[in-house]
Amino acid sequence: MYEHIIVERPRPGVGLLRLNRPKRLNALNQATMRELAAALTEFAQDDDVRAVVITGNERAFAAGADVNEMLGKDAVDMLQSYRFKQWDVVRTFPKPLIAAVSGWCFGRGQ
Numbered sequence: 001m002y003e004h005i006i007v008e009r010p011r012p013g014v015g016l017l018r019l020n021r022p023k024r025l026n027a028l029n030q031a032t033m034r035e036l037a038a039a040l041t042e043f044a045q046d047d048d049v050r051a052v053v054i055t056g057n058e059r060a061f062a063a064g065a066d067v068n069e070m071l072g073k074d075a076v077d078m079l080q081s082y083r084f085k086q087w088d089v090v091r092t093f094p095k096p097l098i099a100a101v102s103g104w105c106f107g108r109g110q
Helices: 030-045 075-079 083-091
Strands: 005-011 014-019 051-055 060-062 097-100
Touching: 005 030, 014 030, 030 051, 030 083
Parallel strands: 014 051, 051 097
Antiparallel strands: 005 014
């Protein structure tokens, strides 16, 4: 069902989302963010899931945004892009959301 994330339920009450783009250090491209938002939406609606853990792999949690998708875009393009809407799904997730960070982790927050 998903290409860039792995969705698991390792124990009752817990959802696990594993970023799965190892060749790109789990850089968050549009497809990955779309899958992450969809999986979080499913977990939000599932009463059996009480908390969700997001993780990467041994080498990297995430390399941040996939800058290859930003090439040739200006500030207006970026403001109108998918990224902010999909991050709102993460920001407003109604259950405990835990980032299990191991390895490289790059990004910027506000």
